[in-house]
Amino acid sequence: MxxxxxxxxxxxxxxxxxxxxxxxxxxxxxxxxxxxxxxxxxxxxxxxxxxxxDLSSLERKLRLWQKLLPRIKPHYAVKCNDDPVVVKFLADLGTGFDCASKNELKLVLGLGVSPERIIFAHPCRPVSHLKYAKEQMVVNGTVDNEYEVYKLHKHYPNSNLIVRFKSAAKEALCPLRDKYGCDAETDAAALLLLAKALDLKVTGTSFHVGSGCSEVEAYDRAIEKAENIFKCGELIGHDMDLMDIGGGFPGTDDALFENIADAVNTSLQLRFPDERVQIIAEPGRFFVETxxxxxxxxxxxxxxxxxxxxxxxxxxxxxxxxxxxxxxxxxxxxxxxxxxxxxxxxxxxxxxxxxxxxxxxxxxxxxxxxxxxxxxxxxxxxxxxxxxxxxxxxxxxxxxxxxxxxxxxxx
Ligand SMILES: Cc1ncc(COP(=O)(O)O)c(C=O)c1O
Structure with a gap:
């Protein structure tokens, strides 16, 4: 088969x-x-x-990740390669998962992965997919506009909202700047306020610099914006404890990955020194390309x-x-x-x-x-x-x- x-x-x-x-x-x-x-x-x-x-190559990649980015828990982006054998292999190694749809959730949950290991990282989700996430108690999900905040208020008010903002790398194989993510300066505060007014919990923020990012500085620029959103959320009264630095990590160039990891670690030390903030990422290409x-x-x-x-x-x-x-x-x-x-x-x-x-x-x-x-x-x-x-x-x-x-x- x-x-x-x-x-x-x-x-x-x-x-x-x-x-x-x-x-x-x-x-x-x-x-x-x-x-x-x-x-x-x-x-x-x-x-x-x-x-x-070569499944062992996935294991080598995970070890490299754990060595260079020990604070960041990878949530493999299932969209990148959804072969059940690959997903199961990573599940058995203990990674988390980024799912974008009901079917991706079904695949991962069906392999015995607990819902806490999953982020539903799609900021514009069909209601039927949200309802499924609610039934399965997948609580963490991204959001980037007020219609989605109202949708969550109606269909999944107990979920944890992760505000996704835009922060694009200058160089990426596949830029993601146009479709998703609110403006960190002009829109994020309004979303945080709206969520508060509707009695919803915003617990963190996320971004994606673009897939196949080759601009090392892109991550620090984004993490700086995330720091501001965190401060704003806390001022508004949200309990912010999750930072999701998305994907974009190279699949084939380990030297570039090492440079990105150094930049990310330095930025996190400076901007998110509090270890109580959980840092996750959504690497796809990094794990499976080679x-x-x-x-x-x-x-x-x-x-x-x-x-x-x-x-x-x-x-x-x-x-x-x-x-x-x-x-x-x-x-x-x-x-x-x-x-x-x-x-x-x-x-x-x-x-x-x-x-x-x-x-x-x-x-x-x-x-x-x-x-x-x-x-x-x-x-x-x-x-x-x-x-x-x-x-x-x-x-x-x-x-x-x-x-x-x-x-x-x-x-
Ligand atoms: C929301 C989200 N997370 C993660 C990824 C995975 O990105 P990459 O394969 O660059 O790591 C993508 C890719 O499009 C994405 O849209």
Whole structure:
């Protein structure tokens, strides 16, 4: 069964049943060797494409987080990769969770995670989702405008309101500045006052600097705004004790993560020295991006020649594209680097090459200009760091199936 159908099964809320259908986890020693996995599982005959997920990489990421950000409890952002195996693995390691919808709540709660480990971090929630959170006693949730405050007053007055404000990084792969978050200077105080007038509890504040943030200073700027909102909330009479610094942490660049962690720790020491304030974060990409390698197969090929008949470009068509496992390339095309599994790839002559996804849409092109040897139909291409914001968005457009996932773990 594909991990996607497992997910659908999970959210149709028969999670006990799902537990017995969990895919097999393959164990490896020392390091996960993709070439060996290809031979072991006969991936040469692969169709559709296949994700190889190294669960141990999630554990390594958690240890790195705990070492560099010991005060901050990570609440994994389920939207980033909602494969039940991944979510369960993190649940067993003891992380908290950021859920954005009723189905994400169902998935996480169904794995036995207690509601206190969850933040319902969506500031504009449908009433049916709020009612579900109330039934399940998931009390912490974000809010960023007065309509939502009234909605909570009507449907979930005993919940804890976390005021989300805007504070965008100057550089991020996926900026989040337009859609959510109130203005920290002009709107936050009004929301705090309104909540007080309606006898609602505001217990904290949150922000998201943008996914894939590469501006280290962005966090301090946001934490400074959070400090002001805390002071304002306390003056109004709210018992503020939760600060949620959102996501945005890099998935692949550990040196950048270390710099961000230093900046965050310094800022927290200065602005939130009181250890009674609980600090949480909502990392998504940080945990899962490096855990996945996507293995694709070339199923068709074309030679493009110039008028003189000389070879100009080689075109390859593979079994995953931007409507499938490369889904987020549509939003922020990053160049990818295909890995080859040929013995003599380094020494073979290279040609200008284009890689297309399988659908009929001409947008369905994998970004980048590639110099590759003359490959054959049936050859495999590997793409590393494919764990974040791919599979939850992937669709079977044109009838091309989304990849399955095989799970590996260090012995
Ligand atoms: C509210 C919220 N929290 C957390 C995340 C996860 O962000 P990242 O993957 O950058 O850590 C997102 C991503 O869009 C988000 O919208």
């Amino acid at each position: 594909s991990s996607r159908s497992l997910y659908l099964k999970a959210v149709s809320c028969n999670l006990c049943e799902m537990a017995s259908g969990v895919p097999e986890i393959h164990f490896y020693e020392n390091e996960l060797n993709i070439r060996r996995a290809i031979e072991q599982f006969d991936l040469q005959n692969l169709d559709p494409a296949l994700n190889i997920c 855990a996945y390698t996507l293995i694709c197969k070339i199923h068709a090929k074309r030679e493009v020649r110039n008028k003189a008949g000389k070879l100009d470009t080689l075109m390859y068509f593979i079994n995953a594209g931007i409507f499938g496992a490369f889904a987020d390339y549509f939003y922020y095309p990053e160049e990818v680097n295909p890995e080859l599994y040929l013995e003599d790839a380094e020494t073979l002559p290279k040609f200008k090459s284009v890689i297309w996804g399988p659908s009929c849409d001409s947008l369905d092109k994998i970004s980048g200009e590639f110099l590759l040897p003359n490959l054959n139909v049936g050859d495999l291409l590997g793409f590393r760091n494919m764990g974040a914001y791919k599979m939850p968005i992937a669709s079977p457009f044109n009838g091309f199936e989304v990849p399955e996932t095989r799970f590996f773990r260090k012995k």
